[in-house]
Amino acid sequence: MKTYEIAVVHGDGIGREVCQSALSVIQALPGLTDAFTFKEYPAGADEYLRSGSAFPDATYEGCRRADAILHGATGIPGVTYPDGTETGIEFGLQLRFRLDLYANIRPIKLRPGIQSKLRDRKPGDIDYVIVRENTEGLYAARGNGVNLRDEMAADTLVVTRKGIERICRTAFELSRRRSGAPGDGKRRVTVCDKANVLRTYAFFRKVFNEVAEQYPDVEADYAYADAMTCHLVERPEHYDVIVTENMFGDIISDLAAVTVGSMGMSPSAEIGKEHGFFQAAHGSAPTIAGQNIANPYGTILSGAAMLEWLGERHGDQRLLLAAAAVERGVSAAMRSPHGLTRDLGGAARTSDITELVIGNLLPAA
Amino acid sequence: MKTYEIAVVHGDGIGREVCQSALSVIQALPGLTDAFTFKEYPAGADEYLRSGSAFPDATYEGCRRADAILHGATGIPGVTYPDGTETGIEFGLQLRFRLDLYANIRPIKLRPGIQSKLRDRKPGDIDYVIVRENTEGLYAARGNGVNLRDEMAADTLVVTRKGIERICRTAFELSRRRSGAPGDGKRRVTVCDKANVLRTYAFFRKVFNEVAEQYPDVEADYAYADAMTCHLVERPEHYDVIVTENMFGDIISDLAAVTVGSMGMSPSAEIGKEHGFFQAAHGSAPTIAGQNIANPYGTILSGAAMLEWLGERHGDQRLLLAAAAVERGVSAAMRSPHGLTRDLGGAARTSDITELVIGNLLPAA
Ligand SMILES: CC(C)[C@H](C(=O)O)[C@@H](O)C(=O)O
Ligand SMILES: CC(C)[C@H](C(=O)O)[C@@H](O)C(=O)O
Numbered sequence: 001m002k003t004y005e006i007a008v009v010h011g012d013g014i015g016r017e018v019c020q021s022a023l024s025v026i027q028a029l030p031g032l033t034d035a036f037t038f039k040e041y042p043a044g045a046d047e048y049l050r051s052g053s054a055f056p057d058a059t060y061e062g063c064r065r066a067d068a069i070l071h072g073a074t075g076i077p078g079v080t081y082p083d084g085t086e087t088g089i090e091f092g093l094q095l096r097f098r099l100d101l102y103a104n105i106r107p108i109k110l111r112p113g114i115q116s117k118l119r120d121r122k123p124g125d126i127d128y129v130i131v132r133e134n135t136e137g138l139y140a141a142r143g144n145g146v147n148l149r150d151e152m153a154a155d156t157l158v159v160t161r162k163g164i165e166r167i168c169r170t171a172f173e174l175s176r177r178r179s180g181a182p183g184d185g186k187r188r189v190t191v192c193d194k195a196n197v198l199r200t201y202a203f204f205r206k207v208f209n210e211v212a213e214q215y216p217d218v219e220a221d222y223a224y225a226d227a228m229t230c231h232l233v234e235r236p237e238h239y240d241v242i243v244t245e246n247m248f249g250d251i252i253s254d255l256a257a258v259t260v261g262s263m264g265m266s267p268s269a270e271i272g273k274e275h276g277f278f279q280a281a282h283g284s285a286p287t288i289a290g291q292n293i294a295n296p297y298g299t300i301l302s303g304a305a306m307l308e309w310l311g312e313r314h315g316d317q318r319l320l321l322a323a324a325a326v327e328r329g330v331s332a333a334m335r336s337p338h339g340l341t342r343d344l345g346g347a348a349r350t351s352d353i354t355e356l357v358i359g360n361l362l363p364a365a
Numbered sequence: 366m367k368t369y370e371i372a373v374v375h376g377d378g379i380g381r382e383v384c385q386s387a388l389s390v391i392q393a394l395p396g397l398t399d400a401f402t403f404k405e406y407p408a409g410a411d412e413y414l415r416s417g418s419a420f421p422d423a424t425y426e427g428c429r430r431a432d433a434i435l436h437g438a439t440g441i442p443g444v445t446y447p448d449g450t451e452t453g454i455e456f457g458l459q460l461r462f463r464l465d466l467y468a469n470i471r472p473i474k475l476r477p478g479i480q481s482k483l484r485d486r487k488p489g490d491i492d493y494v495i496v497r498e499n500t501e502g503l504y505a506a507r508g509n510g511v512n513l514r515d516e517m518a519a520d521t522l523v524v525t526r527k528g529i530e531r532i533c534r535t536a537f538e539l540s541r542r543r544s545g546a547p548g549d550g551k552r553r554v555t556v557c558d559k560a561n562v563l564r565t566y567a568f569f570r571k572v573f574n575e576v577a578e579q580y581p582d583v584e585a586d587y588a589y590a591d592a593m594t595c596h597l598v599e600r601p602e603h604y605d606v607i608v609t610e611n612m613f614g615d616i617i618s619d620l621a622a623v624t625v626g627s628m629g630m631s632p633s634a635e636i637g638k639e640h641g642f643f644q645a646a647h648g649s650a651p652t653i654a655g656q657n658i659a660n661p662y663g664t665i666l667s668g669a670a671m672l673e674w675l676g677e678r679h680g681d682q683r684l685l686l687a688a689a690a691v692e693r694g695v696s697a698a699m700r701s702p703h704g705l706t707r708d709l710g711g712a713a714r715t716s717d718i719t720e721l722v723i724g725n726l727l728p729a730a
Contacts, residue, residue: 075561077587084560084567093562117598119484138503138522138563145564152525153568157503160517194612195449196440197458198503199510202449203518222442227648229594229620230628233482247559251616255594263595283592 001318004036004310007066009059012044012088013284014294015072018264021296021354022070022303025329028358029322039066044074044284045088054090063095064275068306071279072299076286083147092279093142096134101270101277102163103170104132104249105305108236108256108266113334114344117258118233126260127182128239129174132249133167134270136160139246159200159245161207168211171243175218183237190221192228192244192252204245225252232256253281257298262343264295267302269309276313278306292349295341300330300357325361332360366683369401369675372431374424377409377453378649379659380437383629386661386719387435387668390694393723394687404431409439409649410453419455428460429640433671436644437664441651448512457644458507461499466635466642467528468535469497469614470670473601473621473631478699479709482623483598491625492547493604494539497614498532499635501525504611524565524610526572533576536608540583548602555586557593557609557617569610590617597621618646622663627708629660632667634674641678643671657714660706665695665722690726697725 008023010016023038041059048054054074063069075088095101110116110126141155168189175187191208193201205222212220223231225248231238232255244252257266263282270277280298288294304326311319333339333356340346341353348356373388375381388403406424413419419439428434440453460466475481475491506520533554540552556573558566570587577585588596590613596603597620609617622631628647635642645663653659669691676684698704698721705711706718713721 077561080567083564084571085564086561089561115484117484119480119482141522141564142562147564147568150526150568150571152523153565154521154523155563155565156519156521157506158517158519161515194615196442196451196454197507198520199448199450199506199512200518200520202445203512203515206449206515224648226615226619227628229616230623233598233620233623234627248616250559250591251594251613254591255598255620258595258598262599263592283589 001035002314002316003034004067005065006036006038007063007069008038008040009043009063009069009071009091010040011072011074011091011284012046012076013073013286013289015044015074015284017289017292017294017350018280018296018299019070019072021350022299024354025300025326025357026303026307029325029361032318032322035318043091045076045079045086048079048087054087055094059091060098064099068310069095069275069277070303070306071277073279073282073284075284085142088284093139095277096270099275099277100135100272101275102133102135102166103271104134105174105269105271106130106132106253106256106266106281108260110260111331111334113336113339114261114265116260121236121259125182126236128236129178129241130249130253130256131167131171131174131241131243132253133163133244133246136163137246157200159204164204164207165211168208168243171241172211172215172218175241176215178240181238181240183235186219186240187217188219188221188240190223190239190242192223192225192242192248194225196224201245208243228252229255232259257281262295264298264341264343267298267305269302269305271309276306276309278302292351293342294350295343296350296353297330297334300326304330326357328363329357329360333357366400367679367681368399369432370430371401371403372428372434373403373405374408374428374434374436374456375405376437376439376456376649377411377441378438378651378654380409380439380649382654382657382659382715383645383661383664384435384437386715387664389719390665390691390722391668391672394690394726397683397687400683408456410441410444410451413444413452419452420459424456425463429464433675434460434640434642435668435671436642438644438647438649440649450507453649458504460642461635464640464642465500465637466640467498467500467531468636469499470539470634470636471495471497471618471621471631471646473625475625476696476699478701478704479626479630481625486601486624490547491601493601494543494606495614495618495621496532496536496539496606496608497618498528498609498611501528502611522565522612524569529569529572530576533573533608536606537576537580537583540606541580543605546603546605548600551584551605552582553584553586553605555588555604555607557588557590557607557613559590561589566610573608593617594620597624622646627660629663629706629708632663632670634667634670636674641671641674643667657716658707659715660708661715661718662695662699665691669695691722693728694722694725698722
C-alpha cells in the first residue's frame with residue numbers, strides 16, 4: 001500500500017495549534033497508521049526573524065516533493081519587508097505561484113449545531129463553494145508593485161485567457177458534481193466581478209461566458225462584487241458555485257465564513273495539476289495565539305479535503321473513507337453541547353474540539 | 366436669500382423613482398419653496414442609446430455650475446462599450462474624477478424600525494461611517510486598462526501621497542465631530558487595506574499612520590479587507606470611522622448597507638473642495654425598475670446630506686433645519702408599520718414611503 005508523504009508547515013500565530021489539531025485527527029484514523037509520513041518544515045514570520053527567510057528553499061523543496069501540503073497559518077503584522085508588506089505570508093502566497101495552485105476551492109456550508117451570524121438562517125440554507133482564482137489577478141502584483149519616493153504607489157491586476165479559462169472550467173465541472181443550489185436545486189455558476197467598471201473584469205466575464213457555453217446544463221449567473229456581499233447575506237440559498245478573481249475571492253470567502261459560523265470555519269484546498277495545498281481560509285490571529293482557544297474546524301476540514309483529494313488522485317478508497325470519517329467526526333462535534341469554541345458562542349478549547357472529533361470518527365457501536 | 370441651483374440627474378433603472386422621491390421630499394419642506402431651482406440633465410445607459418454619450422457635455426457643464434448635484438442611479442448591464450464595461454455608469458464615475466470629489470462619505474446606521482439582516486443586532490449597535498477614497502485606487506484604471514488581443518488584460522491600482530493624506534484627514538476630522546464608536550464610545554479611525562500583501566496598500570497604511578500622529582485623541586485602528594467583512598458582521602459596534610481605498614470602499618459599503626437593512630438604505634455624499642454630489646450607494650437595479658417598489662430611503666437620506674452640506678458651506682441655518690426635518694421624517698416613516706419596502710420585509714411602495722416621510726417632516730402639532 002502506498003505511503004503518502006505530507007509536508008506540514010505550522011507557521012505563525014494560531015497556525016501551530018490548528019495544524020496540530022488537524023494532524024491529531026488524521027493520526028487517529030483507524031487503520032491508517034502506516035499510510036502517512038509527516039515531514040515538518042518551517043515558514044512564516046517567526047522563521048523570517050530566525051533565519052532571514054520566511055520561505056526557506058528546503059521548505060519549498062519539501063513541499064514540491066510531498067504528495068500533499070498541510071498548513072496552519074502564517075503572518076504577523078509588523079514583521080514586514082522594507083516595502084511594508086508582511087514577510088510571513090510569503091510562504092503561502094509564493095507557493096500558489098511556484099506550484100501553480102490555480103484553483104482555490106472554499107466550500108461554505110451551514111452545518112447543524114452552528115448558528116449563523118445571519119438572522120433566520122438554518123442548516124441547509126447555505127451550501128455553496130467559492131472558487132477563487134489563485135495565481136493571477138491583483139495578487140500577481142505582490143513584490144512587483146512600484147513605490148516612487150513615497151509619492152505614489154501602483155500595483156497591477158493581471159488576468160490571462162488561460163488563467164480565466166481553467167478556473168471557470170474548474171467551477172463548471174464542480175457544479176456538475178454537486179446537487180445544485182439549496183434554494184432551487186439548480187446547477188449554477190455565478191461569476192463575481194466588476195465588469196461594469198474595469199476592462200480586466202469585463203474580460204474575465206467574457207471568457208467566463210465562452211466557457212459557460214460548453215456547459216449548457218449549468219446556469220451562468222452574474223454579480224458585481226459589491227452587490228455580491230449583499231447577496232451572500234440576503235439570499236445565500238441562491239448560490240451553488242461562485243467563481244472569481246483572486247482579490248475578490250479573498251474578500252468574499254471571509255465574509256462567507258462568518259455567515260456559516262465564524263472566520264474559523266471555512267476550509268480551503270489549493271489545487272494545481274500536480275500539487276495540493278490545504279489550509280483554513282483564516283489568518284494567523286496572533287492576538288489569540290498560544291491560548292488553546294482558536295477554532296480548528298477550518299483546518300480539520302481542510303485535512304479532510306486533503307484526504308479526499310489524495311484518495312481521488314490515487315484511486316485510494318481508504319482515504320475517501322477516511323475523509324468521510326473526519327466529516328462525520330466534525331458534524332458530531334458541532335452538534336455536541338461542548339463542540340463550540342468562543343467565536344461560535346461556546347467555551348470549548350481547541351484541544352476539546354480535537355478530542356471530540358476524534359471520539360466521533362466512527363459511528364457509535 | 367440665496368437660491369441654490371441643484372443639478373438633478375435621474376439616470377437609469379430605479380434612478381428616476383428614487384430621485385423623484387427625494388425631490389418630492391425636498392420640495393415639500395415648509396418655507397423653502399424659493400430656496401431651490403432644480404435643473405434636470407440626462408445621463409446614463411438610456412442616454413447613451415439615445416445620443417451616443419452616457420455623459421453629455423451639457424450635463425457636465427450643468428453639474429459643474431450647480432451648487433449641488435442630486436443623482437438617482439445609472440447603468441444597465443449589457444449596454445456596454447466595446448471593451449465590455451458599462452456605458453451608463455460613465456456619468457457617476459467621471460464626475461468623481463472631473464470634479465475631484467475625493468471623499469465619498471457613507472454613513473451606516475441601524476435605525477429604529479429596521480431589522481438588521483444580522484442576528485441579534487438592535488438600533489444603536491451599528492453607527493459608523495465609511496470614508497471611501499473616490500478619485501484614485503483601482504478605479505483610476507477605468508478606461509485606461511490594457512486588453513491584448515483578448516489574451517490578457519491589466520488594470521493598475523494607483524494611490525498617491527496627496528490622495529491618501531487628504532482622505533485620511535477627512536476621516537480623522539469626521540471622527541472628531543462624532544461621539545465615537547457605539548461599543549466603547551471611542552473615537553477611532555480604522556484603515557481597511559491589504560497592507561500585508563501589496564505595496565500600494567502598505568503605502569496607504571504608512572501615510573495613514575503619518576496622518577494619525579496628528580490626531581492623538583483619535584485611536585488608529587487596522588483591518589485587512591478580508592477580515593473587515595467578518596468584523597462588520599461580528600462586531601459592528603467597534604467601528605466609528607473606516608477609511609479605505611476606492612474599490613474596497615465600494616465593496617464594504619454595500620455589505621455595510623445590508624447589515625442596517627438592505628442595499629437601499631445607505632446614503633452617500635461625494636465631496637470635493639468645490640463640489641458636492643449626492644446619491645444612494647446602491648445601483649440602478651433595472652430588474653425592479655418602473656414598478657414603484659424600489660427602496661428610496663438611501664436617496665432621501667442623500668438629499669438630507671445635500672441640505673446639510675449646503676447649509677454648512679453657506680452658513681444657511683434654514684438648510685440645516687431642513688436636513689434635520691428630513692431625518693425626522695425618515696425616522697418616523699421607518700417606525701411606521703407602513704414604512705417598509707419589500708426588501709425590508711414590508712409591502713410599502715416607493716410612493717408610500719415618500720408620502721410618509723413628507724407627512725412627518727414636522728413634529729405632530
Ligand atoms: C494570509 C493572506 C495572505 C491570505 C490571502 O490574502 O490570500 C489569506 O487571507 C487567504 O485567504 O488565504
Ligand atoms: C454603479 C457603480 C459604478 C458604483 C461604483 O462601483 O462605485 C456604485 O457601486 C457605487 O458604489 O457608487
